[in-house]
Amino acid sequence: MMSKPSYTIAITGLSNTDNPGPGIPVVRGIRESDKFNVRIIGLAYENMEPGIYMPEALDKTYLIPYPSVGIGPFMDRILEIHAKDPIDLIIPNLDAELYTFMKSANLLKENNIKTYLPSIEQFEERQKGELNSFGKKYGLKVPFSKSLTSVNDVPALKEDFEYPLLVKGKFYDAYIAYNSEQVINHFNKISAKWGLPVIIQEFIRGTEVNVVALGDGNGETIAAVPMRKQYINDKGKAWSGITLGDKKLLQITRELFQKNKWKGGMELEMIKTNQGEYFLIEINPRIPAWVYLAVGAGQNIPEALVLLAMGEKVSPMSEYEVGKMFIRYSYDLIGNISDFEKLSISGEL
Amino acid sequence: MRLKDNIAVSESGFLFDPNSGESFSVNSTGKELLRLISKGLSAEEIESTILEEYEVDKKTLYRYMDDFSHTLRRFNLLETEDDE
Numbered sequence: 001m002m003s004k005p006s007y008t009i010a011i012t013g014l015s016n017t018d019n020p021g022p023g024i025p026v027v028r029g030i031r032e033s034d035k036f037n038v039r040i041i042g043l044a045y046e047n048m049e050p051g052i053y054m055p056e057a058l059d060k061t062y063l064i065p066y067p068s069v070g071i072g073p074f075m076d077r078i079l080e081i082h083a084k085d086p087i088d089l090i091i092p093n094l095d096a097e098l099y100t101f102m103k104s105a106n107l108l109k110e111n112n113i114k115t116y117l118p119s120i121e122q123f124e125e126r127q128k129g130e131l132n133s134f135g136k137k138y139g140l141k142v143p144f145s146k147s148l149t150s151v152n153d154v155p156a157l158k159e160d161f162e163y164p165l166l167v168k169g170k171f172y173d174a175y176i177a178y179n180s181e182q183v184i185n186h187f188n189k190i191s192a193k194w195g196l197p198v199i200i201q202e203f204i205r206g207t208e209v210n211v212v213a214l215g216d217g218n219g220e221t222i223a224a225v226p227m228r229k230q231y232i233n234d235k236g237k238a239w240s241g242i243t244l245g246d247k248k249l250l251q252i253t254r255e256l257f258q259k260n261k262w263k264g265g266m267e268l269e270m271i272k273t274n275q276g277e278y279f280l281i282e283i284n285p286r287i288p289a290w291v292y293l294a295v296g297a298g299q300n301i302p303e304a305l306v307l308l309a310m311g312e313k314v315s316p317m318s319e320y321e322v323g324k325m326f327i328r329y330s331y332d333l334i335g336n337i338s339d340f341e342k343l344s345i346s347g348e349l
Numbered sequence: 350m351r352l353k354d355n356i357a358v359s360e361s362g363f364l365f366d367p368n369s370g371e372s373f374s375v376n377s378t379g380k381e382l383l384r385l386i387s388k389g390l391s392a393e394e395i396e397s398t399i400l401e402e403y404e405v406d407k408k409t410l411y412r413y414m415d416d417f418s419h420t421l422r423r424f425n426l427l428e429t430e431d432d433e
Contacts, residue, residue: 209370322367
């Protein structure tokens with residue numbers, strides 16, 4: 001009998017607050033795998049990220065600096081951890097850190113750390129500010145968007161847009177604005193938090209539908225599960241959702257992957273209008289926080305990502321259960337000050 | 350009048366549209382109408398079945414049937430010519 005391989009996997013995005021990161025759901029999917037044994041290292045940016053303290057989630061946690069410190073110091077810390085606690089695979093789960101990991105792909109490879117990420121070109125062309133050209137290139141309907149770098153450009157928006165419109169940050173946040181005063185207000189708030197540009201997007205009326213998918217980098221869709229949010233919290237995050245049997249949405253996903261040869265996890269955010277048209281509003285270049293719904297519905301995307309990253313062959317999954325729901329909840333963990341102290345002082349737990 | 354193929358109707362009168370993720374609940378009359386629709390009966394056949402089995406006058410039945418079919422159509426639960 002062949003023994004199962006053992007992998008050490010480092011994971012980011014461990015926040016499990018009302019703006020949850022995908023880290024813990026990814027860990028849950030990986031831990032459910034019967035194809036490999038795993039040791040999970042959590043890479044945390046803050047010492048209060050709840051995932052650190054969740055029992056049976058992580059085997060070890062290290063604090064890492066924010067990518068804004070620069071690629072050099074950031075990767076120094078990753079390699080310092082790797083020297084002490086060898087990592088086979090890193091799964092970054094946050095938009096803002098992906099660029100740093102993609103840029104460091106060669107360095108990580110030289111140090112025998114695997115990743116499973118899109119190329120920089122794939123990452124860049126789906127940026128929110130590039131949505132118009134992305135839609136044109138891949139034959140997808142997209143709402144008209146414009147990138148703004150100055151608040152002085154707001155009055156001129158009325159030439160291209162009708163109100164209401166959406167004001168979006170380059171990584172996160174989206175607000176609806178009904179007049180130019182509200183645009184200015186949102187512009188200032190978003191640019192202070194996420195930097196420039198701020199994206200202005202045509203508001204499309206309809207129902208938001210999302211797909212979590214995994215591409216193998218050769219045009220094959222390894223997994224794809226569509227979902228509709230059923231309840232959204234005040235941060236706009238899904239608090240419950242349900243899997244859909246929307247074949248058109250799956251077809252759009254497969255056709256896109258076939259054309260752009262996406263490698264890694266992705267979340268497609270689309271609006272389905274009452275007329276049955278689909279508009280792509282955003283592509284998140286990583287696994288979303290609701291990925292465990294896909295696992296529960298029959299497609300273990302985190303497990304498949306690990307296998308692909310480790311060079312295993314994974315057959316495309318086409319089956320999943322329609323009508324599966326997820327419901328998030330909050331729960332008070334009891335922690336010890338000694339753990340907090342250890343993490344704060346030594347940077348590891 | 351035909352319900353879309355993939356619409357699931359439970360014994361309790363709970364409808365789930367897997368394409369949109371929407372769910373609905375109907376009362377016992379709605380449940381009975383859905384049962385007859387699912388059997389493939391035409392609107393006329395449904396009307397005559399209801400008139401035979403229940404104490405209702407034609408005018409009231411037509412009004413409610415009309416309302417009900419409009420509601421089903423509004424929520425995209427019925428097959429349209431485009432679907433066929």
